[in-house]
Amino acid sequence: MGKAKPGATRRAVMLGGLAGGLAATIRLEPAHATPERMRAAIRTVVGEASIRKGRVDLEVPPLVENGNTVSLAVSVDSPMTATDYVKAIHVFNEKNPQPNVISVHLGPRAGRAKFSTRFRLADSQIVTAIAEMSDGTFWSASADVIVTLAACVEGI
Amino acid sequence: MAPIIGRVTIVAFVLVAIASAANGGDIPLDQRRSGYLDLGRDSKAMQDDDTINPATLWVQDGEALWNQKAGAANRACADCHQDATVSMKGVASRYPAFSVARNGPVNLEQRINLCRSEHQQAQPFAYESRELLALTAYVGRQSRGMAIAPPDDDRLAPFIEAGRKLFIRRIGQIDMSCAQCHDDNWGKKLAGSLIPQAQPTGYPIYRLEWQSLGSLQRRLRNCMSGLRAEAYEYGAPENVNLELFLMWRARGLQLETPAVRP
Amino acid sequence: MARPLINVPAKVKRGQVFEIKTLISHIMETGFRFTTTGDKIPRDIVTTFSCSYNGEEIFRADLYPAVSANPFFDFFTVATESGTLDFKWTGDNGFAETATAKIVVE
Numbered sequence: 295m296g297k298a299k300p301g302a303t304r305r306a307v308m309l310g311g312l313a314g315g316l317a318a319t320i321r322l323e324p325a326h327a328t329p330e331r332m333r334a335a336i337r338t339v340v341g342e343a344s345i346r347k348g349r350v351d352l353e354v355p356p357l358v359e360n361g362n363t364v365s366l367a368v369s370v371d372s373p374m375t376a377t378d379y380v381k382a383i384h385v386f387n388e389k390n391p392q393p394n395v396i397s398v399h400l401g402p403r404a405g406r407a408k409f410s411t412r413f414r415l416a417d418s419q420i421v422t423a424i425a426e427m428s429d430g431t432f433w434s435a436s437a438d439v440i441v442t443l444a445a446c447v448e449g450i
Numbered sequence: 451m452a453p454i455i456g457r458v459t460i461v462a463f464v465l466v467a468i469a470s471a472a473n474g475g476d477i478p479l480d481q482r483r484s485g486y487l488d489l490g491r492d493s494k495a496m497q498d499d500d501t502i503n504p505a506t507l508w509v510q511d512g513e514a515l516w517n518q519k520a521g522a523a524n525r526a527c528a529d530c531h532q533d534a535t536v537s538m539k540g541v542a543s544r545y546p547a548f549s550v551a552r553n554g555p556v557n558l559e560q561r562i563n564l565c566r567s568e569h570q571q572a573q574p575f576a577y578e579s580r581e582l583l584a585l586t587a588y589v590g591r592q593s594r595g596m597a598i599a600p601p602d603d604d605r606l607a608p609f610i611e612a613g614r615k616l617f618i619r620r621i622g623q624i625d626m627s628c629a630q631c632h633d634d635n636w637g638k639k640l641a642g643s644l645i646p647q648a649q650p651t652g653y654p655i656y657r658l659e660w661q662s663l664g665s666l667q668r669r670l671r672n673c674m675s676g677l678r679a680e681a682y683e684y685g686a687p688e689n690v691n692l693e694l695f696l697m698w699r700a701r702g703l704q705l706e707t708p709a710v711r712p
Numbered sequence: 713m714a715r716p717l718i719n720v721p722a723k724v725k726r727g728q729v730f731e732i733k734t735l736i737s738h739i740m741e742t743g744f745r746f747t748t749t750g751d752k753i754p755r756d757i758v759t760t761f762s763c764s765y766n767g768e769e770i771f772r773a774d775l776y777p778a779v780s781a782n783p784f785f786d787f788f789t790v791a792t793e794s795g796t797l798d799f800k801w802t803g804d805n806g807f808a809e810t811a812t813a814k815i816v817v818e
Contacts, residue, residue, distance in 0.1 A: 355490050355491065355492055357490070358490070359489070359490050359493060359643070359658065359712035360658035360659055360712040362658050362659060362661050362780060362781070363658040363661065363780045363781075364780075365492035365495075365496075367786075387778060390778050391742070391744045391777075392776055392777060392778065394776040394778065395776055395778040395779065396773055396774065396775055396776060396778070396779055397773065397774040398771070398772070398773045398774075398787075399771070399772040399773070399774075400771065401770065403765070403768070403770045403789055403790055403792075404770060404771065404787070404788055404789055404790070405729030405730075405788050405789055405790035406729050406788040408787070408788060409771075409773075409785065409786060409787040409788075410784075410785070410786035410787075411773075411779065411780075411783070411784055411785050411786070412779070412780040412783075412784050413778050413779050413780055414742075414777075414778050414779070414780055415778075442642040442643055443641070443642065443643070501717065501719040501733050501735075502733060502735065502784060502786070504735060504737075504781075504782040504784070506717055506735070507714050507717060507735065507736075507737045507782065508714075510714070510715065510717065511714055580714075661739075661740075661780065661781035661782065662781070
């Protein structure tokens with residue numbers, strides 16, 4: 295599992311200090327998104343359909359200087375005709391406080407199934423893009439991003 | 451994200467290791483480089499393209515303010531200075547400059563506020579206010595591409611020297627000087643981030659950490675907080691002297707205002 | 713202050729796919745930050761961005777707090793006829809911003 299937050303560690307130590315038997319039954323609920331929550335968020339969008347790998351190109355820098363502003367470009371291989379087009383592109387993450395990043399709705403008038411934006415990453419993690427096609431199929435791509443933190447920050 | 455206290459602790463351990471290195475001295479003139487060169491591909495693209503640089507939002511505002519009548523004198527900057535693309539060309543690249551009114555150097559923000567109070571009879575803008583950042587960005591933008599050219603003014607000499615003394619002085623609980631990182635250890639890593647030479651080639655900058663435009667003084671105050679020192683107030687003579695010294699240290703490098711930095 | 717920054721080509725050929733870039737000023741406060749005294753800073757984000765071409769929606773985005781401050785979008789559409797592109801941003805606390813751009817199709 296990722297690094298524990300200092301708060302969680304202190305909590306674990308405190309609880310461990312209580313009657314040993316009790317500590318074993320207390321489950322520490324993570325406050326942030328996790329790979330499970332990302333999968334659940336994806337299921338909310340995709341339902342029971344299977345998700346195939348491919349056709350989606352997810353462009354994120356592999357190493358990011360600051361997690362506040364990460365460039366993102368998603369493009370999907372599709373003719374974008376009236377009968378064969380990308381309906382939507384959904385982007386998810388696994389370690390931010392929330393698993394959703396953005397959902398973009400397109401149609402044949404887009405001409406090209408591609409968009410760019412900038413988003414936030416709280417930590418090094420995997421980012422996933424899912425394309426929803428007009429024929430009801432879902433396609434995905436993922437990228438692993440390393441996030442470095444700024445040195446010398448101001449106190450909030 | 452790691453809490454600030456945790457991050458500073460990591461920084462403290464690493465800085466103690468660097469502090470034991472000898473104080474080497476100035477960077478040779480031909481080895482000086484802008485922080486732009488250390489940016490990732492996407493950040494460079496953000497800076498290079500005005501249509502996607504968030505700083506353009508402030509530059510646009512600055513242009514509107516330039517043309518807006520203000521104060522009891524009901525005068526706009528444009529009324530005296532006409533077209534900024536002509537009259538402001540080369541101005542930011544030679545600031546801070548000596549002000550007779552202040553009997554010392556003033557930076558661009560202070561110069562703008564002096565104009566506001568003296569010539570527009572208007573209230574000066576607060577430091578880091580949207581208006582002041584917008585005007586500084588707009589004026590600074592007119593010098594983009596020009597070499598930083600501190601004025602050849604003997605009156606500034608004692609203030610440049612005062613700035614240099616601040617640059618090499620150890621401060622804060624971490625007890626280190628600007629020079630120890632930015633003269634002696636630039637190019638190395640500090641807790642995963644590259645240490646730049648700290649050449650102020652693009653201020654005011656859109657700093658990704660701030661998610662906003664900000665001035666050089668804001669950045670200097672961040673650095674001082676990072677060393678667990680009490681930062682000088684905005685507009686304090688120490689900050690202005692440091693700015694003056696830093697621009698003198700960066701003389702000849704190209705101005706990139708408004709730049710993007712992490 | 714700070715009107716949206718819109719970038720579209722001046723002229724396009726009919727049937728050509730062209731690029732639209734938009735950038736607005738907005739803090740996109742996530743709702744996950746705290747003050748030094750431990751109070752939560754309330755969420756304040758843009759939640760929806762849409763673009764219509766002569767009245768028909770051609771692009772729509774649902775934004776979450778993970779979208780960076782000063783939201784930027786770069787997207788595409790097919791040139792059909794000359795007219796107007798309408799941009800709309802809505803968000804928390806009644807935030808609403810609009811912009812327009814003319815497009816000339818030959």
